[in-house]
Amino acid sequence: METPLDINDTSVYHSELGIQIRNVDISFPTPKGIYTAVKNINLNIKSGEIVSLIGHSGCGKSTILNAIGGLVKPTKGEVVVKYKTITAPGPDRGIVFQHYSLLPWMSVFENIYQAVDSVFPDKSKSEKKEIVHYYLQKVGLMNHKDKSPQQISGGMKQRTAIARAFAINPNILLLDEPFGALDALTKSSLHEELTALWSSDEQKKTIVMVTHDIEEAIFLSDKIVVLTNGPAATIGEIIPVNIPRPREKKTFVASPEYKAIRDQLLYLLMEAYAA
Amino acid sequence: MKTMTLKSFLPGLTDKSTGAASAPVFSQSIYIVKQTLTNLFLSLVGIGLFLLMWEGISVYLDRNLPGPLATLTVLWSMISNPWYDNGPNDKGIGLQLMMSIERVFKGFSIATILAIPVGVLLGSSKLFYKMFDPIVQILKPVSPLAWFPIGLVALKNAGSATVFIIFITSLWPTLINTAVGVASIPDDFRNVSKAFGFSPFRYITKVLLPYSVPHIITGLRLSIGVAWLVIVAGEMLSGGTGIGFFVWDSWNALSLEKVISAIIIIGTVGLLLDRFFLFLGKKFSYK
Incomplete structure (x- = not known):
């Protein structure tokens, strides 16, 4: 018998949980002394949930994401995924980096293929190609697969990065300000593509996303984690977004639930934790 | 067929049906031709002025310094019969040049085979970098000619010692x-290889090398440049054969025409070597 899940209790592990962040502090040595980026982070994320981390610049959102990704080690505490403490990056967690991070000397296809080839060494070449083609199709880049990253637009680069992260079929997807550098129209269509990709896989993947865009956070998330200001930032508030899916952009923005959450977030970011 | 070729050279011949489409391409090629001709003209003017100055100085020095005409005549006779061999002190310029190029090629190749892996190691490990950087910094500013005696002792042969100093130079x-190239690989690219679990082999072949190849080629270009500078001095020291020996031998024979001709040849070969690596660099740059 499992005890009913108290989502805010990180002291026990629960099978429904995708990611558990327990008492995490992260500090970095700098020439001026030790800089504590985040302190005392406790967060439970359920499997299949989409969670946004939101806060002002420099509050350590990306640091938390990198700790889940295994690129940064917590100074104190631990990040637990599937009963295991994270110590290094792994193929169970796909990362979409802030600056796309496509390798400029490879084509769009090759960028995804190298990731697939690295994660699935036992699959045959044609199977791996098929995977790459499947995701290229999903993000509408089939016609651009042989172009180099310098030849495509920012939106296409981001689509490639998303396709690359999805193609290794991770349980967890980590997105670091994925749409930050894109224009509003491209952003909107990518929001819908992302939820479509997520839904096409029975909404099983857990997605953690760093953003500073309030509308984006509400539209995509099941829950929004608001961070206080750094240094030594911590979780200020966790706001659930109980708006049913599928969400449709136009009607969604006009709904009272959306407005209520937006007002709350605006209040938190502009007044409670004003920069 | 004839009109086709003519059309691309004479604007008046473009007929109306294709004229509109081909006009921009046409004016672009006209522009490129114009630019090339202008550049060619300007370099010819520069060379002309230089020759004029040279002739002036030569006249001023009572022809103790040979003028352009005398020199170019000698140069012509040298390059029209480059492969003759009349014993140790009288070889064609082609043979001397080949000797020098061979030494540079040997020394440069051995240096490259060693320098690239060691450079990769120093660039990827802070530990190695801190250990070996002081040695590199001390040895780098030493004139490679200072290594000549060590080369002689180690290899017991002047020709091999010359190859040895070219090796040190390159x-x-x-x-x-x-x-530097390897050390400057952006964190973004390192993180990609970590996040997607790249094996060391995949990291080296798909991230490290493609990123550093332009840096490496720049290094090779600098190396071959200095090697070509040093070979002349090295062969003056070692004697026997090579373009450097040729310069010294011609000076001893008091043939300044030959010395200046050799300078022109050395410069031309140096330019070609440099352009080759510049071309290689452009070919392998991913930007």
Whole structure:
């Protein structure tokens, strides 16, 4: 018998949980002394949930994401995924980096293929190609697969990065300000593509996303984690977004639930934790 | 067929049906031709002025310095019969040049084979970098000619000692540029390879090398440049054969025409070597 899940209790592990962040502090040595980026982070994320981390610049959102990704080690505490403490990056967690991070000397296809080839060494070449083609199709880049990253637009680069992260079929997807550098129209269509990709896989993947865009956070998330200001930032508030899916952009923005959450977030970011 | 070729050279011949489409391409090629001709003209003017100045100085020095005409005549006779061999002190310029190029090629190749892996190691490991950087910094500013006696002792042969100093010369720029290139791989690319679990082999072949190759080629270009500078001095020291020996031998025979001709040949070969690596660099640059 499992005890009913108290989502805010990180002291026990629960099978429904995708990611558990327990008492995490992260500090970095700098020439001026030790800089504590985040302190005392406790967060439970359920499997299949989409969670946004939101806060002002420099509050350590990306640091938390990198700790889940295994690129940064917590100074104190631990990040637990599937009963295991994270110590290094792994193929169970796909990362979409802030600056796309496509390798400029490879084509769009090759960028995804190298990731697939690295994660699935036992699959045959044609199977791996098929995977790459499947995701290229999903993000509408089939016609651009042989172009180099310098030849495509920012939106296409981001689509490639998303396709690359999805193609290794991770349980967890980590997105670091994925749409930050894109224009509003491209952003909107990518929001819908992302939820479509997520839904096409029975909404099983857990997605953690760093953003500073309030509308984006509400539209995509099941829950929004608001961070206080750094240094030594911590979780200020966790706001659930109980708006049913599928969400449709136009009607969604006009709904009272959306407005209520937006007002709350605006209040938190502009007044409670004003920069 | 004839009109087709003519059309691309004479605007008046473009007929109306295709004229509109081909006009921009046409004016672009006209522009390129114009630019090339202008550049050619300007370099010819520069060379002309230089020759004029040279002739002036030559006249001023009572022809103790040979003028352009006398020199070019000698140069012509040298390059029209480059492969003759009348014993140790009288060989064609082609043979001398080949000797020098061979030594540079040997020394440069051995240096490259060593410098690239060591550079990769120094660039990827802070520990190695801190250990070996002081040695590199001390040895780098030493004139490679200072290594000649060591080469003689070690290899017991003047020709091999010359190859040895070329090896030492070509080592540093390639090593340092490779190390700097590898050390400057952006975190973003390192993180990609970590996040997607790249094996060391995949990281080296798909991230490290493609990123550093332009740096490495710049290093090679600097190395071959300095090697070509040093070979002349090295062969003056070692004697026997090579373009450097040729310069010294011609000076001893008091043939300044030959010395100046050799300078022109050395410069031309140096330019060609440099352009080759510049071309290689452009070919392998991913930007």
